[in-house]
Amino acid sequence: MSLTEAYLSLSAIMFGIGTLGVLLRKNTIVIFMCIELMLNAVNLSFVTLSREYGQVDGQVYVFFVMAVAAAEASVGLAIIMTVFRNFYSIETEDVHDLQG
Amino acid sequence: MSEFTVFAAMPFILLLSVGFGMLCWDLFFKCDRLVWLLAAVFGAWGFAIPQYFVAETTMNDLVYLDGYSLFFYTLILFGTAATFVLNHRYLAKQNVRTSSDIDMLILLAACGGMVMVSAANLIVLFIGFELLSVSVYVLCGSARKERASSEGALKYFLFGAFSSAFLLYGMAMVYGACGTLSIPEIAESVTSATPMLLLGIGLLVFGFGFKVSLVPFHVWSPDVYQGAPVSITGFMAVVVKVAAFGSFLRVMSVCFGSIQADWAALLWTISIITMTVGNIVALRQTSIKRMLAYSSIAHAGYALIGFISMGDAGGVEATLFYMLSYSLMTVASFGAVIVVTSGSEAQYENDSIDSLHGLGWSHPFISLVLTVSLFSLAGIPPLAGFVGKFYLFKSAVTAGYTGLAIIAALNSVVSLYYYLRVVVVLYFKGERTLDWAPEKSIGAGPTIALATATVGTLAFGLFAEYCYPFIVVAVNGFS
Amino acid sequence: MSPIELQMQGSYLLPLLVVSPFFGIALLTLVPEKRDSLARNVSLFSSLLSFAISLVLLKQYDATTSAFQFGFDAPWLDTFGASFTFGIDGISLWLIVLTTFLTTLVLFASPSIHEKKRAYLSCLLLLEVGMLGTFVALDGLSFYLFWELMLVPMYFLIGIWGGSRKIYAALKFVLYTAFGSLLMLVAMVYLAWTHNQQFGSYSFFLGDWMRLALSDGQELSLYAAFALAFAIKIPLFPLHTWLPDAHVEAPTGGSVILAGVLLKMGLYGLIRFGVPVFPNAVVETAWVLGFLGVVGIVYGALVAWVQTDIKKLVAYSSVSHLGFCVLGFAAMNLQGLQGSVLQMINHGVSTAALFFIVGVLYDRKHTREISNYGGVVSVMPKFAFVYLVFTLSSIGLPLTNGFVGEFLILLGAFKFDWVLAAFAVSGVVLGAMYMLSLYRRVMFGPIDEDKNGDLSDLNLREGIVFAPLLVLVFVIGLFPQTILSDLEPASKKTIEYITPSKRASAAVDKGDTTSSPETLQTVDAKKNPRGLNS
Amino acid sequence: MNNLPTTSAVVEQALEIEKMGIFAIPLLPLIGAIFLGASLGQSKDRHWQSGWVATIFSAGSFVASLLIFSELIEGASSVRFTAWEWMSVGSFSVAFALTMDNLSGVMTLVVTGVGSLIHLYAIGYMDHDDSRPRFFCYLNLFLFSMLLLVLGENLLMMFIGWEGVGLCSYLLIGFWYKEMPNANAGQKAFVVNRIGDAGLLLGIFILFWQLGSLNFTDIQANVGLMPPYLIEAAAILLFIGAVGKSAQIPLFVWLPDAMAGPTPVSALIHAATMVTAGVYMVTRLSMLYLSAPNTLLVISVIGTCTAFVAATIALVQNDIKKVLAYSTVSQLGYMFMALGAGAFSNGIYHVVTHAFFKACLFMGAGSVIVGCHHEQDMRKFGGLRKPMKWTFLTYAFATYAIAGLPYGSGFFSKDSILWSVYSNPGSAAGIDVAGMPLSHVLWGFGLLTAFLTAFYMTRSLVLTFFGEYRGHHEAHESPWTMTLPLIILAVPSLIFGILFGETLIQFIAPWGRADMLVGHAKLAENHTYHLLELVSMGVAVLGVSLAAFVYLVKPQIASQTAKSAPKLYAFLSDKWRIDELYAAVIIRPLTGISNIAFRIIDRLFIDGTVNGTGFFVAANGELARRAHSGRIAGYMLFMVFGLIASLLFWILL
Known part of the structure; x- marks a missing residue:
């Protein structure tokens, strides 16, 4: 297994772990952290591929993803706060007024 | 950077600068913002028009400045303008803060949508995508005191972030398979379907499918549509969906058009499932917002027909026209719902279809607008919705997917039922007996917006022929 | 080039005719809300205008040629070959006259509607647009446009001014019809595409569709899609169950138009599109239509017999009568076809009148239960006479219009298949049975003074509504030739589509089955199979 | 041609006379009927006039018949006139024409003569009735129909009269409509007659199909061109019409009930004229029947x-x-x-x-x-x-x-x-x-x-x-x-x-x-x-x-x-219990079938299918709606599994 493949596999495993985390955890903040993990897994792929192809594109992309993730984190936490104010909980199973 | 490049960036610059300017607006001014907002939107459109006459991509191959972009700009900007006009009067009644940051977010979202549809690079596309998404997450939750609004925002945020991770991973796969992030270069490098590429496409479909709410990635949308303030729901149904479709379609046709045969089956299946699920679930809805949400899911399914039959069969053109007619009908239907439900003190409780009871006789104009748009959504000729469906059916049959056209036709029959049920409530149950009613006078702005959308629905049905050449040119730009 | 001839006389009569009701709708929006009689006069004026235009058509119509006349062509979706191509032959001409005539009558009779007057009148006028458009369209997609357009006002007419189960009835009507017509739309698109395959451009023009070389399977399945839409509209057994509900719930005016004109659309579609485009499929499946028609005749009559609601009875009688029309069509000979079209017009006159009659009773007593009536003739002698005449017309008594149509249909059907005709003739007996039984139960017997003693006889307005219909019953009964001679060229042409096309397809079959368009054209040129004015 | 018996009619040179006046015979009673019908609203003290008006018109018709008949006496074989082309469709063409020859001449005289006398008689009989104008209107209308029946030049003209007399019979039997049995009797007469008429129509179709004409002279002359089995078929079908109209077994049940009408009606319609129409019709088509020996046998026996x-x-x-x-x-x-x-x-x-x-x-x-x-x-x-x-x-x-x-x-x-x-x-x-x-x-x-x-x-x-x-x-x-x-x-x-x-x-x-x-x-x-x-x-x-x-x-x-x-x-x-037999064998089963058709086929089966389809779709919609539970975890799973499923489906496809 080449180094590239190893990194890509690691990335895939991280992505998988992140996905599983999203699926299995109930706390919205933890879920959000898992999503961050997924994003970082993708970042790892990008960096790996960028190195493989000898370009900077992928690495540039990673910066953007990180910036976006930061933005998402701030917005996300704010939303979680409003949810907490309305529901007094940030567990996903408590938030299901809307359904059907 | 040539001078023209700056000029070409003007739409974005304008929207962003007015948007950020709005942040400070409340500090300095007390007068009405609407005029300035509309000026920004139409100014952006005005700056965008010249792009049509330049058949080259600019800004270092990052953004397409072609007819296709212009077409979607037009839809996005007009949708945004309609949102502003309709919001102006009613946001306060929807428990939404009326400060200028809402306007800023809308402008940013519109800008993000425009970036998305004109992106010539997956990085740019992602930035547009996120600009749009993040703004709309906030907009969804803008009625902070409403449980539903915050729940909608949470769901939208979690699912949005989740699916953008998949989108990103899909892009990484594509990058891995093609070695480039530039859309034209990807198009050149894609000749055959490698497993990595196909997996990438699959993940991209997830990401975009989330945004345009294709089954099974649609689960968030009914809840979010219902939870968000109704003005924002309208904005999402029009601008977000159209922008997502615009970039989805460009990616699928420009990047992966050459291996269409490999992914057509996937989208064929998703298309059928989407329209069927959207329609049959809409049958059982009592909330008008939720019903329209499912209806928009079903329409996403129809629009997907154009993806499957792209190329000589004219699927792309058909989808474009469908987006046009869909925007008009949706502006009209959501506009009417905004006007109606905002009349209620507790609009979150009064979004049921039954709350429209007898409006046909007490509020003829709104009801007419709603009726025409619903008939158009149902595909009754000669309205735009019919012509849109006709183009889709035509491209499906031409591409050899007659069965798909038949299933879509049967779905239209199902959809007719729930659209007509609204008309039943509007007209067939006698005079209004509820103890609240929307205002009699809805103001000039909303009237003009609704009337324009309604007349447009009719006009683009009867005179679609005069619009079609533009669409053809728009599509020729990238093929 | 095109196998049908469309005489373009630079005439704008047809588009004028189609849009003329819009004139009334536009005026109606200007009428103040409470001015009901003004609204009625405005709409009446508009419909009289349409009627006048149709009379001009009638006068200028050239009965010596089978060509489509008063041709008009305007683009709609030209890129894909759809346009507003209008033209009429004798068959559509008379149905147009019937449409404008009945609409005028219905508008004249509108004072019996008291609520939402302007909306009611607008719906009727919009309905008229749809009906007229359907009868003049020679282009598949514009035909479809008007076809679907009719649904909308009819939906409102039933839904707003209908009876107790109006919502169910209205939705059932629309969904039933839309189910068929959407499949027809797909079939139309398929035809247009096939034209693109064979001739290089999309087209929805009837004449272009006739040139298509379709394989047997294609022809049959496309025809099935068309026929399904048409059969629902006719309505053919067993697709008829929307009709009784729609009729019972619809207001009088809606029922009159529904029975008088809308039910003709299906057969008209079969004649206009079914036969020319799918001649082989029509011939091959004629027995199916004929059989279902006969079943409809007997079944409709039997079911009508056991109804307790007057309107439902008349509705089922329509199923029976339309069964006759279908049978005449299926016979596909001159007598059957002309009889069928004539019977469509007759049914438009007599059944429309019967619905007016039900309306007269309903306006007075607000019930449609037969058992609530009885002995009405004692208090309403004029009404009794009028009712009797239309009953007789409906059961096809000679010298009334109903006989001529029924006789020609049966004559044609007998040539086609004597067994079917023999069963169909039973409709003559059953028709008398249920119609007279209805008349007897409503009109004869002792009168219950408390319940019905104060029913007033026809008033002037109602008299004016019935008078022209009465005259028509006898005029058509005595001088059917006025109409028949107008129908003849068009009917002959329709029959000719069928006869030689079998030869043409046989020639194609013998040769290369996947023959290219060029080969087909040579076959065309040699044999001139459609045989007409090419 | 097989050895058909020849008649002198074929051999004799026909001398036809065109005379418009022949139309006066049926038209006079029609005018009377219209006149009386139009004056229905007049006051009661002028009712006595109606009988005289009707009698005068029918007597006028008798005189007109005599005048035309005199032409026959003077040697004309027939007097005829075509008013207009009634219907003409392709090869089918029927003229609105009347003919009087010896046979119809005799019948015309009987109808108008006896008819006029009965009109006169009815003046006295109906003296105290409130609806005299209506009665005489119907009576004149009957005369008109009967004369069309007799004088019609072709089968279809005869059929006009044939059904017309049926209508008048219906109206007159149920003349006193306030008694339900009278109305029932009228309807019974009409419907039973219609059964016969159905047969008659089929017979007409066979004749037209085979001979291309419905003119009596053409039929009489060309009947030999038809294959024998069709001759028999046409003859027996036409005879069914006669059975109905002339009250033969098995369709005679209506005639005794028809006595519910006023007695002059019984005399005129149900004794002297209308019921003999069947005999007249068979005689009109004598060549057809002579060529159909089996049918003749059936007629004899019946x-x-x-x-x-x-x-x-x-x-x-x-x-x-x-x-x-x-x-x-x-x-x-x-x-x-x-x-x-x-x-x-x-x-x-x-x-x-x-x-x-x-x-x-x-x-x-x-x-x-x-x-x-x-x-x-x-x-x-x-x-x-x-x-x-x-x-x-x-x-x-x-x-x-x-x-x-x-x-x-x-x-x-x-x-x-x-x-x-x-x-x-x-x-x-x-x-x-x-x-x-x-x-x-x-x-x-x-x-x-x-x-x-x-x-x-x-x-x-x-x-x-x-x-x-x-x-x-x-x-x-x-x-x-x-x-x-x-x-x-x-x-x-x-x-x-x-x-x-x-x-x-x-x-x-x-x-x-x-x-x-x-x-x-x-x-x-x-x-x-x-x-x-x-x-x-x-x-x-x-x-x-x-x-x-x-x-x-x-x-x-x-x-x-x-x-x-x-x-x-x-x-x-109990009249051999034939009414009861019909009730048991035809009416009740038919009612049963109708009810089954309506309640089971129409409502249950067809509408059930239609509504069932709707219900099925809606039920699936409801299921799918319930699946949208609003739970974030469930949605996430659904999306991921949806992705995996569609990818798998795609790969497997």
Whole structure:
């Protein structure tokens, strides 16, 4: 297994772990952290591929993803706060007024 | 950077600068913002028009400045303008803060949508995508005191972030398979379907499918549509969906058009499932917002027909026209719902279809607008919705997917039922007996917006022929 | 080039005719809300205008040629070959006259509607647009446009001014019809595409569709899609169950138009599109239509017999009568076809009148239960006479219009298949049975003074509504030739589509089955199979 | 062409005359009807005029018929006129045209002549009725229809009249519509007639299909071109029409019920004219029927059965009009016996004489009914010969005629029928029934019927006019408008046979079978004929005397006989229970089927499928709706599994 493949596999495993985390955890903040993990897994792929192809594109992309993730984190936490104010909980199973 | 490049960036610059300017607006001014907002939107459109006459991509191959972009700009900007006009009067009644940051977010979202549809690079596309998404997450939750609004925002945020991770991973796969992030270069490098590429496409479909709410990635949308303030729901149904479709379609046709045969089956299946699920679930809805949400899911399914039959069969053109007619009908239907439900003190409780009871006789104009748009959504000729469906059916049959056209036709029959049920409530149950009613006078702005959308629905049905050449040119730009 | 001839006389009569009701709708929006009689006069004026235009058509119509006349062509979706191509032959001409005539009558009779007057009148006028458009369209997609357009006002007419189960009835009507017509739309698109395959451009023009070389399977399945839409509209057994509900719930005016004109659309579609485009499929499946028609005749009559609601009875009688029309069509000979079209017009006159009659009773007593009536003739002698005449017309008594149509249909059907005709003739007996039984139960017997003693006889307005219909019953009964001679060229042409096309397809079959368009054209040129004015 | 019998009609050179005036014959009554109809709203004190108007128009029609008829006397073979092309579709073309030839001429005279008298009579009969204008309007309308039937040049013109008389019959039977039974009877008459009409229509279709024309002359001339089985089919189908209209088995049930109408109607429509239309039609198409031997056989048998069955029922009826009604059915049966034997002219002969005496009888009965204050039960009459002298005399003359007593008009016509049945050379002769040719068996039944006829007619005469008056109100003679027509009709009832029988038969001979011409002159040398004549004469005398003895001298015999065989008596007075049979075999099953069709097929099955489809879709929608539970975790799983599933599906595809 080449180094590239190893990194890509690691990335895939991280992505998988992140996905599983999203699926299995109930706390919205933890879920959000898992999503961050997924994003970082993708970042790892990008960096790996960028190195493989000898370009900077992928690495540039990673910066953007990180910036976006930061933005998402701030917005996300704010939303979680409003949810907490309305529901007094940030567990996903408590938030299901809307359904059907 | 040539001078023209700056000029070409003007739409974005304008929207962003007015948007950020709005942040400070409340500090300095007390007068009405609407005029300035509309000026920004139409100014952006005005700056965008010249792009049509330049058949080259600019800004270092990052953004397409072609007819296709212009077409979607037009839809996005007009949708945004309609949102502003309709919001102006009613946001306060929807428990939404009326400060200028809402306007800023809308402008940013519109800008993000425009970036998305004109992106010539997956990085740019992602930035547009996120600009749009993040703004709309906030907009969804803008009625902070409403449980539903915050729940909608949470769901939208979690699912949005989740699916953008998949989108990103899909892009990484594509990058891995093609070695480039530039859309034209990807198009050149894609000749055959490698497993990595196909997996990438699959993940991209997830990401975009989330945004345009294709089954099974649609689960968030009914809840979010219902939870968000109704003005924002309208904005999402029009601008977000159209922008997502615009970039989805460009990616699928420009990047992966050459291996269409490999992914057509996937989208064929998703298309059928989407329209069927959207329609049959809409049958059982009592909330008008939720019903329209499912209806928009079903329409996403129809629009997907154009993806499957792209190329000589004219699927792309058909989808474009469908987006046009869909925007008009949706502006009209959501506009009417905004006007109606905002009349209620507790609009979150009064979004049921039954709350429209007898409006046909007490509020003829709104009801007419709603009726025409619903008939158009149902595909009754000669309205735009019919012509849109006709183009889709035509491209499906031409591409050899007659069965798909038949299933879509049967779905239209199902959809007719729930659209007509609204008309039943509007007209067939006698005079209004509820103890609240929307205002009699809805103001000039909303009237003009609704009337324009309604007349447009009719006009683009009867005179679609005069619009079609533009669409053809728009599509020729990238093929 | 095109196998049908469309005489373009630079005439704008047809588009004028189609849009003329819009004139009334536009005026109606200007009428103040409470001015009901003004609204009625405005709409009446508009419909009289349409009627006048149709009379001009009638006068200028050239009965010596089978060509489509008063041709008009305007683009709609030209890129894909759809346009507003209008033209009429004798068959559509008379149905147009019937449409404008009945609409005028219905508008004249509108004072019996008291609520939402302007909306009611607008719906009727919009309905008229749809009906007229359907009868003049020679282009598949514009035909479809008007076809679907009719649904909308009819939906409102039933839904707003209908009876107790109006919502169910209205939705059932629309969904039933839309189910068929959407499949027809797909079939139309398929035809247009096939034209693109064979001739290089999309087209929805009837004449272009006739040139298509379709394989047997294609022809049959496309025809099935068309026929399904048409059969629902006719309505053919067993697709008829929307009709009784729609009729019972619809207001009088809606029922009159529904029975008088809308039910003709299906057969008209079969004649206009079914036969020319799918001649082989029509011939091959004629027995199916004929059989279902006969079943409809007997079944409709039997079911009508056991109804307790007057309107439902008349509705089922329509199923029976339309069964006759279908049978005449299926016979596909001159007598059957002309009889069928004539019977469509007759049914438009007599059944429309019967619905007016039900309306007269309903306006007075607000019930449609037969058992609530009885002995009405004692208090309403004029009404009794009028009712009797239309009953007789409906059961096809000679010298009334109903006989001529029924006789020609049966004559044609007998040539086609004597067994079917023999069963169909039973409709003559059953028709008398249920119609007279209805008349007897409503009109004869002792009168219950408390319940019905104060029913007033026809008033002037109602008299004016019935008078022209009465005259028509006898005029058509005595001088059917006025109409028949107008129908003849068009009917002959329709029959000719069928006869030689079998030869043409046989020639194609013998040769290369996947023959290219060029080969087909040579076959065309040699044999001139459609045989007409090419 | 096979060896079809030839008739003189084909051989003779036809001299056709075009005369527009022929249209005056039916048009005059039509004008009268329209005039009366238009004046329905006028005040009651002017009602008396309506009867006179109607009578004048029908008399005018009679005069017009005489004028046209005179052309025939002067040697024209026919007078005809085409008004316009009625319908013309492809090869099918029918003209609105009337023709009078010998056959229709005779019928026209009978219809207008007897019709006018009955109009006159009705003036008196309907004197106190509130709806006289309506009555006379219908009566004139009937005359119009009947004349179209008779004069029509083609089958379709005849069919107009055929259905038109049915309509008038319907209207007049239900004239007193406030009584539901009357309305029911009218409807029954119409519907039963329509059954026949359906057959008639099919027959018309066969003829047009084969011959391409519906003109009587064309049919008569070209019938040989048709294949024999189709000739039979057409003939039998047309005959079904005649069975309906002329009240033969099995469609005779409507006629007795039709007595619910006013008595002049019974006289005009249900005795003298309309019910003989079937005979007329068969005679019109004599060539067709002569080429259809099997059909003729069927006609013979049905005619005989009808004659016999109806006569037996008439024996036990107590309603005077019912007796006459069954008598009419029975006499119609006689006419069909003649037709079945191919003796068409004899059939018509009987039509004419029957028109006289039966109209006279009915009107006499009507006179009695009016005189006894609308009582119809013969058990409440008796001894009326004194208060109602003229009525008695005319009734007695007519009874003499119908009973077949020597040298009355009925004697000649009935006798010629019996002879033609006996000597029928057609297929009936070839069939062996218990060692005898069928023709002789039929003759035997005919003879038996003649006996029964004499018996029950005498019974009615005796019960009504002899003995003691058993009613409550005092009886009185009717006004002159009623008695005058009686007298005028009684005369030909008695003497028509002697004076004009021979002429009539010769006059319409072209429609008969050449070898079947029955006339005294021709048969003077035939011993069998004389023998049979004597036998039937004897039978008639026997019947009359027996009835006179039983009802005049020993009335108890009748009641004892009735008691000794109660089941037979009940069976007969219930009209062989044919109405009940129809109810059980046709009406009830049909109602059942209709209800099944409506409730099970329509509502349950078809609508069930339609609504079920909707329900199915909606139910799936509901399931799918429930799946949208609003739980974030569930949604996440759904999305991921959706992705995996679609990817798998895609890969596997």
